[in-house]
Amino acid sequence: MTERPTVLVAGAGVGGLTAALALRGYGFPVRLYERRTGRGIETGGTGLNIWSNAATVLARLGLGPRLEASTTRIERGQIMSERNVPMVRIPVQSYTAPGSSPGVTLARGELVRALLEACEAAGADIVLGRTATGHRDEGDRVRLLLDDGTEAEGDVLLGADGIRSRIAARLPDETEPVYTGVTTYRGVSDTGGGVPAETVHFFQGPRGVNGGAWHVGQDRVAWTVGHFAPAGGRDEPGTLRERVLGLIEGFEGPPRAFVAGTPEESIIRTDLYYRLWRETWGEGRVTLLGDAAHAMPTVLGQGACQAIEDAVVLAGELAAAPADPVSALRSYERLRKERVRWVRECVFKVGGAPRVDNPLLRPLFVRLTRVLARRGQEEMWRALQRPPRLPDSLPVPSDRGRPPSTHR
Numbered sequence: 001m002t003e004r005p006t007v008l009v010a011g012a013g014v015g016g017l018t019a020a021l022a023l024r025g026y027g028f029p030v031r032l033y034e035r036r037t038g039r040g041i042e043t044g045g046t047g048l049n050i051w052s053n054a055a056t057v058l059a060r061l062g063l064g065p066r067l068e069a070s071t072t073r074i075e076r077g078q079i080m081s082e083r084n085v086p087m088v089r090i091p092v093q094s095y096t097a098p099g100s101s102p103g104v105t106l107a108r109g110e111l112v113r114a115l116l117e118a119c120e121a122a123g124a125d126i127v128l129g130r131t132a133t134g135h136r137d138e139g140d141r142v143r144l145l146l147d148d149g150t151e152a153e154g155d156v157l158l159g160a161d162g163i164r165s166r167i168a169a170r171l172p173d174e175t176e177p178v179y180t181g182v183t184t185y186r187g188v189s190d191t192g193g194g195v196p197a198e199t200v201h202f203f204q205g206p207r208g209v210n211g212g213a214w215h216v217g218q219d220r221v222a223w224t225v226g227h228f229a230p231a232g233g234r235d236e237p238g239t240l241r242e243r244v245l246g247l248i249e250g251f252e253g254p255p256r257a258f259v260a261g262t263p264e265e266s267i268i269r270t271d272l273y274y275r276l277w278r279e280t281w282g283e284g285r286v287t288l289l290g291d292a293a294h295a296m297p298t299v300l301g302q303g304a305c306q307a308i309e310d311a312v313v314l315a316g317e318l319a320a321a322p323a324d325p326v327s328a329l330r331s332y333e334r335l336r337k338e339r340v341r342w343v344r345e346c347v348f349k350v351g352g353a354p355r356v357d358n359p360l361l362r363p364l365f366v367r368l369t370r371v372l373a374r375r376g377q378e379e380m381w382r383a384l385q386r387p388p389r390l391p392d393s394l395p396v397p398s399d400r401g402r403p404p405s406t407h408r
């Protein structure tokens with residue numbers, strides 16, 4: 001076997017960890033650097049929809065049994081009005097590709113924990129509590145610069161350090177993150193709050209108030225409620241739940257129940273940003289993946305799913321040409337750009353759909369949406385949920401029986 005180049009990864013989010021795991025399966029030495037420490041890495045965020053395209057990748061990487069206990073299968077999606085009247089119903093499970101795994105909902109921390117444990121078991125070297133500050137491509141190797149003044153040396157560097165990537169900042173085409181205009185509140189309710197099982201329950205009200213909720217195990221529901229607001233706003237501690245209940249005042253159905261059933265201290269507020277399309281994802285021995293390359297608005301819940309797709313395609317390209325990693329990185333970028341560009345187009349199309357706030361016209365708008373939304377929906381969801389082409393030989397990373405290498 002050709003000697004495998006050493007891969008450095010900046011960032012242990014969903015994208016960086018999935019890449020590390022897939023690369024270990026092919027036998028690449030992997031060293032991953034994450035700025036967060038200890039349990040902070042596993043507890044950020046609330047819940048995620050991992051649609052069939054990405055759930056299939058995770059299953060092929062051997063995570064299926066590990067995640068089964070903590071995930072809920074997605075059968076359908078629905079968008080309800082503020083009167084709890086269906087606007088759109090999407091039988092997403094029937095729009096999955098033959099042989100693929102069903103989409104699932106789960107707590108973000110569960111996914112990160114499962115990936116972290118699998119990476120450790122597969123022998124990835126994970127260093128927590130180290131922030132990447134930049135990099136230097138020296139032609140025949142690359143150096144990752146770290147906040148303690150040290151440098152890590154490898155053959156390839158993956159910038160998987162999220163929307164404010166320090167690696168992306170040193171590449172051409174860098175732009176500032178763009179505010180979507182939406183601030184969102186998120187939480188995990190201690191009760192199901194009436195959200196139907198196996199359903200991703202979205203809701204849309206007037207004045208741009210909308211959100212979603214889905215089961216994350218043990219009758220808990222992860223939810224978001226977003227609305228238009230200037231960036232940078234803050235709420236007084238202890239007032240977030242009241243604030244959210246105010247936003248959904250008058251909403252019928254589950255939202256009020258699951259927000260009321262959420263401990264105040266678990267509610268977080270996040271301004272939503274995305275990145276403009278960048279043509280340059282990498283150069284030389286460096287490439288980007290996940291939000292570092294293509295952070296998109298949260299509409300359709302595909303950001304983490306696309307990071308997972310990136311990871312496995314990247315690992316496959318490096319495994320196909322280990323002696324020429326620079327060409328392998330360019331090949332990965334070419335393959336992924338077409339797919340990600342299309343997913344973003346869907347996100348902006350769905351996110352830009354017209355709104356009607358006038359209370360007299362709302363019932364008509366809700367009925368019209370129900371009719372018009374059917375058009376093209378099946379085609380879009382089938383294509384969104386199509387997994388990347390996975391090599392028949394995609395190896396399941398094995399448990400090397402090594403003690404965890406994580407430095408905390």
Ligand SMILES: Cc1cc2nc3c(=O)[nH]c(=O)nc-3n(C[C@H](O)[C@H](O)[C@H](O)COP(=O)(O)OP(=O)(O)OC[C@H]3O[C@@H](n4cnc5c(N)ncnc54)[C@H](O)[C@@H]3O)c2cc1C
Binds near residue numbers: 048
């Ligand atoms: C409210 C909300 C809901 C969402 N819902 C969904 C959903 O349902 N489904 C879905 O697919 N996507 C969803 N997304 C999008 C998803 O969260 C992101 O697209 C995904 O997390 C991107 O993964 P990533 O690994 O590229 O980046 P990140 O998850 O941001 O991970 C980056 C990692 O790098 C670390 N890091 C950052 N800077 C440095 C540095 N300088 N040095 C070292 N480490 C660093 C960070 O601590 C982090 O661990 C949602 C996003 C939001 C905000």
